[in-house]
Amino acid sequence: MQSWIPFPESASTLSSEVDALYLYLCGVTLFFTLLIYAVVVYFVIRYRRRNPSEIPRPIEGSIKLETLWSVIPFLLAMSMFAWGAQIYFQNSRPPKNANEVYVVGKQWMWKIQHSTGQREINELHVPVGRKIKLIMTSEDTIHDFFIPAFRIKADVLPGKYTTQWFEATTPGRYHLFCAEYCGMNHSGMGGYVVVMEPKDFDNWLSGNANQTSPAAAGQSMFESLGCASCHGANGEGGRGPALLGVFNSNVVLSGNQTVKADEGYLRESITNPQAKIVNGFGPIMPSFQGQVNEEQLLQLVAFVKSLSTAKPETVTAKPPPASAKPSANATGTPK
Numbered sequence: 236m237q238s239w240i241p242f243p244e245s246a247s248t249l250s251s252e253v254d255a256l257y258l259y260l261c262g263v264t265l266f267f268t269l270l271i272y273a274v275v276v277y278f279v280i281r282y283r284r285r286n287p288s289e290i291p292r293p294i295e296g297s298i299k300l301e302t303l304w305s306v307i308p309f310l311l312a313m314s315m316f317a318w319g320a321q322i323y324f325q326n327s328r329p330p331k332n333a334n335e336v337y338v339v340g341k342q343w344m345w346k347i348q349h350s351t352g353q354r355e356i357n358e359l360h361v362p363v364g365r366k367i368k369l370i371m372t373s374e375d376t377i378h379d380f381f382i383p384a385f386r387i388k389a390d391v392l393p394g395k396y397t398t399q400w401f402e403a404t405t406p407g408r409y410h411l412f413c414a415e416y417c418g419m420n421h422s423g424m425g426g427y428v429v430v431m432e433p434k435d436f437d438n439w440l441s442g443n444a445n446q447t448s449p450a451a452a453g454q455s456m457f458e459s460l461g462c463a464s465c466h467g468a469n470g471e472g473g474r475g476p477a478l479l480g481v482f483n484s485n486v487v488l489s490g491n492q493t494v495k496a497d498e499g500y501l502r503e504s505i506t507n508p509q510a511k512i513v514n515g516f517g518p519i520m521p522s523f524q525g526q527v528n529e530e531q532l533l534q535l536v537a538f539v540k541s542l543s544t545a546k547p548e549t550v551t552a553k554p555p556p557a558s559a560k561p562s563a564n565a566t567g568t569p570k
């Protein structure tokens with residue numbers, strides 16, 4: 236988008252699409268504004284009262300005209316709806332092969348961790364041309380993660396995970412903001428996204444190596460919190476349901492409802508285990524609410540996800556310890 240209009244920079248696969256839709260909305264608005272003003276002026280002159288005793292002709296109405304001015308706006312409104320919905324769905328469904336980045340908001344900073352372990356505060360380094368999925372939560376109040384140059388923005392809520400994704404198209408440094416008033420230093424709660432060539436990004440990653448990946452950190456927490464005494468050291472199940480391959484599977488609950496085991500479900504099962512009891516198990520698990528903070532919760536979730544059978548990892552990663560590797564024929568839900 237060039238600068239005769241004061242648009243923010245455009246640096247993601249989504250931003251040009253959002254801009255095109257926005258220009259279409261502006262174009263339609265401008266067209267009808269001008270049309271209506273022109274017609275008003277024309278009618279004022281054309282149909283003005285020419286002498287004081289003039290009485291206007293009665294008007295019968297016109298089916299043709301009324302149909303026209305109902306159908307055309309309807310089609311225009313539907314085109315906006317369809318186009319907007321298409322972009323909305325594309326934006327709200329992160330692709331399966333995206334690199335995952337964990338984001339925790341707190342008053343007043345963004346704590347970011349890559350799936351390879353690197354941590355950042357108020358900065359996010361990403362490679363150009365790769366899909367990045369953000370898994371976000373808050374330690375206190377509602378924040379909102381907003382990168383104008385990518386045209387993405389989503390609330391970051393305490394007690395649950397929200398996600399958004401992007402694919403950056405141009406290397407550079409782009410502002411990121413908190414876009415939800417969250418207290419005194421809300422306006423300072425921002426930073427930069429640094430988009431790098433893949434080669435530079437790999438250098439950056441290896442320059443910040445030697446950090447425990449969230450999955451590995453989650454595994455040691457899994458052991459130290461004693462989760463293994465019920466779920467098995469490698470997630471194979473026992474008094475508690477097997478965790479091997481559970482992520483993204485459909486879990487059958489007592490009462491025979493089925494629930495998709497996404498990040499939110501895993502989180503809830505740690506903080507509020509009684510909420511959804513897996514079919515065939517008793518409500519014996521204690522809550523870990525308050526014993527683990529949001530970052531640790533994300534690490535536990537990352538560990539359980541690493542127990543899944545199919546987990547594409549495109550970043551050069553230090554793999555989780557061999558004991559965390561799932562066997563190839565692992566299945567999800569217990570009977």
Ligand code: CUA
Binds near residue numbers: 343379414416418
């Ligand atoms: Cu965080 Cu505003």
